[in-house]
Amino acid sequence: MSNPDELLVGISALVESGQSNRMSLTVVAGGAVITGRLAPEAVWRERVSEVLKDSDHLGPFSAVFLAGRPQDRADHGDRGDHAGRDEAPTHLHFHLARILQGNVGIPETGGMYRVAITDVSAWTVGDFSYSDH
DSSP: OOOOOHHHHHHHHHHHTTSOSOOEEEEEETTEEEEEEEOOHHHHHHHHHHHHHTOTTTGGGHHHHHHTOHHHHHHHTOOOTTOSTTSOOOEEEEEEEEEEETTEEEEEEEEEEEEEGGGEEEEEESOOOOOOO
16 A cells, blocks of 8 residues: 655645635546545535435435544544544545546536545646636
8 A cells, every 4th residue: 555645645634624625636546637626524525415415316325424424433433534633634525626538627517526645646736727628
């Protein structure tokens, strides 16, 4: 298993601590370029749950995203992504994110992506612009 990038872990930890929710980041993971804004894991889980809850077919899955929230793990002593305050984050949680494919961002409206920090092979601060031309 590769060692996570300390700078990327530090950025994620700052987002998780609530110090910033406006951090834009672009990463390469598994050959895909993902660009968007980072969110704390608990916020990301809540937003995904809300979207799923509104779906006739996917509604039952919404509870899965709320059951393992970081604050729930801390309260119950469960070990998860970052159950304790001193544990380093292991994932980036993107919202308003797009996978860049040529000169197009997919999906157009932005999506919710969870990326393991150890899967990131390259990254840069900021998000990439793209056009339909």
